[in-house]
Amino acid sequence: MMIQKKSWAGTLTKKYGRYWYKFKSNKISLVGLGVIVFVAVIAIFAPWITPYPTSAGLYVNFSQQKLPPSLAHPFGTDEFGRDLLTRVAFGFRYSLTLVAVVLSISVAPGVVLGLIAGYYVNRWFSAVIMRIADVFVAVPPLLLALSVASVLTPSAINAMMAVSLAWWPWYTRLVYSIASSLRNEDYVKAAELVGASPTHIMFKEIFPNALGSILTKVTLDAGWVILIGAALSYVGLGAQAPTPDLGTMISEGSQYLPASWWISIFPACAIVAVILGFNLLGDGVNDMFSSSIK
Amino acid sequence: MIARVLPGDPARLALGPRAPQQAVDALRAELHLNDPIFVQYWYWLSGVFTGNWGISLFTQRNVLIDVSEFLPATVELILAAAIIDLALAIPLGMLAGRMANTFVDNTVRIISYIGIAIPAFVVAIILQLTLGYGLHIFPIIGRLDQSIQPPPRITGLYVIDGLITGNFSVAANALWHLVLPAFALALGPIAQEARILRSSVVENLNKDYTLAEISHGLPERIITLKYLMKPSLIPMITIYALDISSQIANAFLIELIFNWPGFSRYGLNAMLSKDLNAIVATVMVAGIMFVVANTIVDLVVSYLDPRIRFQAESEE
Numbered sequence: 001m002m003i004q005k006k007s008w009a010g011t012l013t014k015k016y017g018r019y020w021y022k023f024k025s026n027k028i029s030l031v032g033l034g035v036i037v038f039v040a041v042i043a044i045f046a047p048w049i050t051p052y053p054t055s056a057g058l059y060v061n062f063s064q065q066k067l068p069p070s071l072a073h074p075f076g077t078d079e080f081g082r083d084l085l086t087r088v089a090f091g092f093r094y095s096l097t098l099v100a101v102v103l104s105i106s107v108a109p110g111v112v113l114g115l116i117a118g119y120y121v122n123r124w125f126s127a128v129i130m131r132i133a134d135v136f137v138a139v140p141p142l143l144l145a146l147s148v149a150s151v152l153t154p155s156a157i158n159a160m161m162a163v164s165l166a167w168w169p170w171y172t173r174l175v176y177s178i179a180s181s182l183r184n185e186d187y188v189k190a191a192e193l194v195g196a197s198p199t200h201i202m203f204k205e206i207f208p209n210a211l212g213s214i215l216t217k218v219t220l221d222a223g224w225v226i227l228i229g230a231a232l233s234y235v236g237l238g239a240q241a242p243t244p245d246l247g248t249m250i251s252e253g254s255q256y257l258p259a260s261w262w263i264s265i266f267p268a269c270a271i272v273a274v275i276l277g278f279n280l281l282g283d284g285v286n287d288m289f290s291s292s293i294k
Numbered sequence: 295m296i297a298r299v300l301p302g303d304p305a306r307l308a309l310g311p312r313a314p315q316q317a318v319d320a321l322r323a324e325l326h327l328n329d330p331i332f333v334q335y336w337y338w339l340s341g342v343f344t345g346n347w348g349i350s351l352f353t354q355r356n357v358l359i360d361v362s363e364f365l366p367a368t369v370e371l372i373l374a375a376a377i378i379d380l381a382l383a384i385p386l387g388m389l390a391g392r393m394a395n396t397f398v399d400n401t402v403r404i405i406s407y408i409g410i411a412i413p414a415f416v417v418a419i420i421l422q423l424t425l426g427y428g429l430h431i432f433p434i435i436g437r438l439d440q441s442i443q444p445p446p447r448i449t450g451l452y453v454i455d456g457l458i459t460g461n462f463s464v465a466a467n468a469l470w471h472l473v474l475p476a477f478a479l480a481l482g483p484i485a486q487e488a489r490i491l492r493s494s495v496v497e498n499l500n501k502d503y504t505l506a507e508i509s510h511g512l513p514e515r516i517i518t519l520k521y522l523m524k525p526s527l528i529p530m531i532t533i534y535a536l537d538i539s540s541q542i543a544n545a546f547l548i549e550l551i552f553n554w555p556g557f558s559r560y561g562l563n564a565m566l567s568k569d570l571n572a573i574v575a576t577v578m579v580a581g582i583m584f585v586v587a588n589t590i591v592d593l594v595v596s597y598l599d600p601r602i603r604f605q606a607e608s609e610e
Binding site for chain 2: 138139140141142143144146147150151223227230231234235236237250254257258261264268271272273275276279280
């Protein structure tokens with residue numbers, strides 16, 4: 001039993017160890033990974049590790065209103081006397097949920113459509129898929145997300161839907177360009193010759209070769225999703241009060257600038273840290289999959 | 295189109311919840327809202343070409359008039375941002391590329407990592423706080439000081455109008471008001487483009503033709519500025535076009551924060567009050583800007599890359 005376990009771990013390291021070795025050779029991307037893991041841990045365990053968990057909800061304590069940063073409240077308190085450190089920690093929950101939901105909703109259909117359009121490159125539906133994607137790409141993602149979110153009832157779920165709608169075409173275009181060039185490779189021709197089904201070719205022959213680019217884009221996009229989500233929240237189309245949301249906190253806090261700067265500056269720093277983390281991580285993932293040695 | 299499919303009755307929204315049902319029905323008929331969606335689309339499309347872009351439910355005017363009133367302010371802002379963008383991204387990227395893996399390169403890298411990660415509206419708030427409130431170097435809001443009359447309207451761009459009509463003090467004041475919002479808009483693109491330019495400079499430095507130039511003993515300045523810059527700019531310029539065309543959306547929040555009376559603020563208000571004709575116009579203007587920016591960039595790229603030019607000529 002022990003031996004079997006060991007060999008399983010052995011193959012795993014053999015297969016992924018090379019990627020990990022490449023990833024960790026870039027110290028900056030390790031920092032990014034550290035930041036994201038740190039933020040994720042805070043987000044998951046927020047109710048248990050924050051000093052004032054009640055501040056995350058409808059909690060009012062006017063005697064503690066707008067206190068500057070101190071030992072008791074490291075990030076200060078907001079206009080309702082809620083602890084900002086606690087609210088930032090809970091705000092991470094929304095940001096990370098947004099990333100997870102948006103990317104899981106938009107990447108899968110985007111990739112599948114791209115595979116179909118790329119593999120059947122000369123068929124009419126390929127052109128239809130790509131022209132529809134082009135229309136979505138021509139409108140800036142923030143504008144598309146804003147206009148969709150504005151006609152829906154403002155809520156966290158609808159904000160996620162709106163951002164997802166703006167996101168899928170980029171994956172379709174990415175996968176299309178890879179798939180349409182790979183379909184002329186010899187191994188795809190060979191698979192066709194032995195009678196492999198189109199589904200097999202798309203998902204087993206072409207998809208694994210596009211996976212690196214897709215994963216790189218996913219990690220790099222995570223930062224952008226948070227940026228757009230924050231912009232939606234800033235104008236009031238994201239998560240609604242009293243849910244702690246970093247974008248909403250910045251916009252509400254900006255009313256009390258410059259006297260009570262901590263109300264909006266600390267959430268802003270938190271957003272910058274998460275986006276920075278994802279960008280650094282994305283660079284590491286990019287190095288991991290790119291074959292060229294830099 | 296998308297806006298029409300989603301729930302919410304535009305006529306009801308325009309008249310408010312307490313308007314009588316007959317008035318709502320009358321407005322529905324007037325706006326052709328009872329017709330099938332393709333008929334509505336036809337009405338809208340024929341309106342676009344005859345100058346009837348529909349009535350804004352919010353300002354009660356033809357949307358086209360609203361667009362022509364508010365767009366110049368945004369165009370001025372985006373142009374200023376585009377100029378700042380190029381003026382900073384190219385030197386930063388070239389410098390970092392030529393001095394790859396040195397102190398300079400690392401500094402530029404840190405600047406660009408942070409520049410990409412900071413949302414534009416946060417940059418705007420920080421600039422307002424430090425250079426506006428704190429140091430009083432730049433004005434905080436608006437296009438002009440309140441005591442100054444806007445120049446006669448020729449293009450609608452205050453800086454250019456001021457220069458044409460000889461009101462240099464007005465032009466200078468307008469320019470002064472442009473600096474902070476334009477820089478807030480430009481920072482993200484600068485950071486992104488500087489990094490792209492850096493990596494293509496590093497790539498081209500190792501190409502045979504650069505080695506040939508070096509071995510011929512050409513001065514480093516000429517190699518960098520004449521032979522290295524042109525091919526290296528191509529990937530950056532493509533991203534530049536995308537960045538410029540998405541600036542209209544980024545300007546939403548910037549115009550809000552700087553109280554800039556422009557088209558993006560108008561569009562944002564339209565969205566928040568579900569003013570459908572105005573939303574559609576906003577999306578359409580953004581689409582037009584996308585096409586224009588990309589066309590210009592295609593021309594620039596064919597100037598920079600002779601291979602594309604010759605290919606096009608040989609096909610004719």
